[in-house]
Amino acid sequence: MNMQSVVSVEKVVRRFGSGTTEVVAVKDISLEVVPGEVVLIMGPSGSGKTTLLSMLGGLLRPSEGRIQIGEDDLTLMDESQLPNIRLQHIGFIFQDFNLLSALTTLDNVALVAQLTGISRKESRKKAKVLLEQLGLGQRLDFLPHKLSGGEKQRVAIARALVNKPDMILADEPTANLDSHHGRETMRLLREVAKQEKRSVVIVSHDERIKEIADRVLWLEDGEFKDMVEMAVDPVCGMSIDILHAPATADFEGTKYYFCANGCRHEFLAAPNSFLQVDHE
C-alpha cells in the first residue's frame, strides 16, 4: 500500500454463484486513492461498479484480494467489526438520498454521530454546525419530504461527513437531481475532498462529474479499461462507449449513440421529444 493512500485495493476478485452458474463480477482489480483525491468510476450497467462500491464500503467481502482503509484491512475483519469501520471511516451518499423519513434534517445527521457513542446533545451540536455550513440552517426541523432534491442530497452529504470519515463513497449522487442541484452537489463533493482532504470515490453515469474528478476510471466486464470517449444515449440516458456503440443515428448534422437498436428506433420516431427533454 502506498504510504499516502487512504484506500488500497489489491487484486480484488468477486465471484457470485459457483460451477456453471458462476459469474465473476469484479476481476483482479487494484486501486489506490490518496487523501483529497476525487475518483470517478464509470462504466456500462452490469460492469461491476456496484459490486466494487459495496466491497469498498465493507458491505461485501471480496472472493480474493485485499481491501485496506487506512491501517485497517477489511478482508481480515469479522462481521462484527465492519459496522464500526463503516461508521468511523466511510461516509455513504446514495442515489435516492436514503434519509430516514420520520426524522428531521437535524436528527438524520445527529443520529449517525450518536451511533459512535457521543451524547445526543453533542451529536446535535455537531450536526447543526455541519448543516449550517452546507446552507441548511433554516431547514433543521424539516422532515425529508419537505426538502427539495438538492437539499436532501446536502443533508445526505452532511450525514456522510458528520463522523469525519477518511473516505466518501457516492453512488450516482447526481442521478435524481436537476442540472443546477447536480452541479451544486458536485461542487460540494470536490470541496469536501480538497478542503478536508478526504478521498471521494464516485460511481456514476453522469458525464458532468468528469469536470470535478481528478481521475476517471472506466469499469467494464469487471475490469478497469482505458478511458474511452463516451456519449449519452438520448433515449435511456445510458453512457455509451462511442467506439463500441451498438447503434448510431445522424439527426440535423449531429451523430447520436444508442445502447441498442430499440433506443435508436424510438429516437428516430420522434427525435425532438428526446432532444427537448435533454435540453431541459
Add this chain to the structure above:
Amino acid sequence: MIRLAWRNLFQNTTQIALGVGGVALALLLMLAIDALLAGSEDDLVAYIEDSGADIFVSQEGVKNMHMASSAITRSDLRLAAQAEGVATVSPILYTTSVVETKEGDVLSYIIGFDPMEPLGGPREIVDGTLEIHNKEIIIDQAVARSQEVALGDVVEIFGEEFTVVGITAGLTNIVNSVSFITLRDFQDLRGDDRNVISYVLVKILPDYSAKSVAAEITARNPDVLALSEAEFSRGERQIIRDMSVEVLNIMNVSGFLIGLAVTALTLYSNTLHKRSEYGVLKAIGAKNIHLYTVVVAQAFISLMIGTVVAIGFILLLGQLLPALVPGVAVTLTASGLLRVFAASLIIGGLSALVPAFQIARLDPAEVFRG
C-alpha cells in the same frame, strides 16, 4: 434510537391509532373482566362487611353465604353467647329467592332478622325506616329504581305480600340484591321449625380478638363453625373467584393473544415498511443491537400507550357503568394491573422477535442495489 422508534411510530397516525387501539382493546378484555369481578366481589360481600358483626357462626363446614345453606339451632346460639369475650349474638335466617314486583322478578338474598336484636338487619337506609314489622320489607335502592318500587308499594316473596317500608343503598350486585324481612315472617313463609336459624352474628367485647373468640366458639361446639368477619368475607370472595376463574382465564388468554397478534402485526408491517431505512442504517454502521432497540422500543411504546388507554377506559367505565346499569360495579385491582403489565411485557418481547429476525437477515449491501 428511542427517538427514532417514537418518530417511526407516530409518522403514520392511522397505523399507530389502529395498533394502540387494538392493543388497548386486548388489554381491556383482560382488565375489564377482572375489574367487573372485583366490583362484584365488593358488592357481594357488602352485607357481610357492613353488618357490624365481628364473627359469623354457621353450620359446621359452611364458610360463606353465597350459594350456601346453613342450619343451626337456638341452643347453638346460646352456646356461642356463653363463649368468653362475646357481647351480643343475633340470629338471622337466610335464603336466595325472588322478589316479585309489578315490573318483574328480582333475584335476592332474603335475610330474616329480629328487629329487637342489635345485628342482622340493614345498618343504614336512604329512605323510609329501619323499624320493620311483620309483613314489611326493606329493599335496595337499585331494585327500587329498576322496578319502579316506592315506599308503601307491595312486593311478593314466596307468594306473600310485603309492604316496602325502607330503602337501603349499596346492597345490589351484578347477580342479585339483598332484601330484609322479620325473622318471624321468614319462619312463617318457610314453615320452619322456629328452633332453626341460618347464621349467628356475634359482636365481641372490646379488647378481645375476633379470631380467638371465634376459635373459642368453635371449640365449645363442634356442630358449628365460627369465623371472624374478615375470614368469612374472604371465604365469600374466594367462592366468587373460584366460580369465575374459567371465565377470567379465557378472557386473559383471549386478550393476550389478540394483544400479541395486533402488536406483532403492527411491528411487522412497520419494519417491512421501513426495511430500506433499516438497510441504510446498517450500511452506515448501525449494529443489529441498535436496530433491535428501535423495534423493541416501538413495541413497548405502543403497549404502554395501549395500557394507559385501557386503564383510562376502565376508570371511565367505573364512573359510567354503575349509573347506567344498577348493581354493576367496576373496581381496578392491583393484581389486575400487574397481570396486564406483565402481559404487556411478554407481548412486547414476543412481538419484537419476528421483526428482529427480519432486521438480522437484512443485507446492508441492498442499499446500493436500489
